[in-house]
Amino acid sequence: MRVYRISEQLSDVDIALDVIRCDPVWAKDMPATRYFALIHDLWTRGDRPLTPAEVGCALAHVSVLERVVESGICGLILEADMPLAAGQVAWLHHTLAKQPDLDFLHLQAETMFPLRGRLRDDGLFLADCDWDLSGGAAYLVSPRFAAVLVALQRKRLMRADDWRDFFAQDPTPPLHFPLFSGMAEGSTIEAERRTLQSSRLLPLVKRRLAQRLFRDRRRVMLLLGLAPPVIRAEKAGMDDGR
Numbered sequence: 078m079r080v081y082r083i084s085e086q087l088s089d090v091d092i093a094l095d096v097i098r099c100d101p102v103w104a105k106d107m108p109a110t111r112y113f114a115l116i117h118d119l120w121t122r123g124d125r126p127l128t129p130a131e132v133g134c135a136l137a138h139v140s141v142l143e144r145v146v147e148s149g150i151c152g153l154i155l156e157a158d159m160p161l162a163a164g165q166v167a168w169l170h171h172t173l174a175k176q177p178d179l180d181f182l183h184l185q186a187e188t189m190f191p192l193r194g195r196l197r198d199d200g201l202f203l204a205d206c207d208w209d210l211s212g213g214a215a216y217l218v219s220p221r222f223a224a225v226l227v228a229l230q231r232k233r234l235m236r237a238d239d240w241r242d243f244f245a246q247d248p249t250p251p252l253h254f255p256l257f258s259g260m261a262e263g264s265t266i267e268a269e270r271r272t273l274q275s276s277r278l279l280p281l282v283k284r285r286l287a288q289r290l291f292r293d294r295r296r297v298m299l300l301l302g303l304a305p306p307v308i309r310a311e312k313a314g315m316d317d318g319r
Contacts, residue, residue: 078173078217079150080166083137084157094166099141101157104133118233131236138213138237139230145223151179152223156214159185160259168256169217175199179252180222183240185212186255194253204253206241213238215257222249 080096087098104112115136116126127135138154145152153169155161173179176199183204193208204210213236218226225247229235235242244251 078153078166078169079145079148080153080155080161081141081144082155082157082161083141088161090161090163094161094163096155096161097144099137099144102133102136102140104129104131104136107132115234119235127234127236132234134213135230135234135237139227142218142223142227142230145218146220146227149220151217151219153184153217154213154215155257159214159257161257165256178219179217180219180249181252182217183210183212183251183253184215184217184256186258187214188212192253197252200254202253204251206244206251210240210244210251210253211238222247225249 080091080094081099082091082096083099083101085101087096091098104115112129112132115132120126134156141152141154145154151173153166172182182201188209188211192202192210193205194202196202226243229243229246240251
């Protein structure tokens with residue numbers, strides 16, 4: 078097993094455990110045309126668009142997954158704010174020794190909602206993805222399943238932790254074990270998601286109502302002859318290039 082961390086720098090613990098540093102991706106620095114091309118397919122499906130932080134996060138994870146595929150070795154993928162200890166690495170080596178065919182193991186304790194599923198005989202949880210399996214800050218993938226994730230992301234970019242969509246298209250069991258915790262709060266992704274959740278619906282309704290009222294008022298004023306005249310191009314001296 079190899080350990081990868083998406084971060085600008087490694088801690089002393091990471092260095093001692095031979096963690097491989099992977100560059101983060103900052104979507105806020107990419108051209109607008111590139112950003113909108115990446116979110117277009119998800120938007121046309123009726124889903125909310127990916128925020129810049131979500132785009133950068135997804136692209137960074139794709140890059141790491143490609144390295145897992147090229148290595149042919151299982152990879153533990155960690156985001157920058159997920160602490161790592163030697164005991165956790167030892168536990169994963171022990172688990173893989175018992176189950177060398179393990180394809181995916183979600184390891185992040187913090188999820189958006191309480192996790193639902195059932196406990197297996199091997200001590201791992203079989204998660205119910207229809208309820209919730211969120212978070213991409215810590216998970217283990219085999220080269221085979223990493224290739225599946227890369228192919229799905231290349232087809233249509235999704236959030237890095239869209240496990241429901243991923244597992245809907247692959248028979249791999251969504252296993253979970255809450256091995257990692259203590260992730261820092263207040264990440265850019267969570268802040269952007271909260272902004273969308275708290276401010277998207279009401280302003281949209283208000284804006285649509287205001288647009289409708291403005292159009293209706295304009296029509297009534299035109300019928301009554303009260304609307305100001307429309308500026309025509311010839312009257313503004315624009316028809317002949319002046």
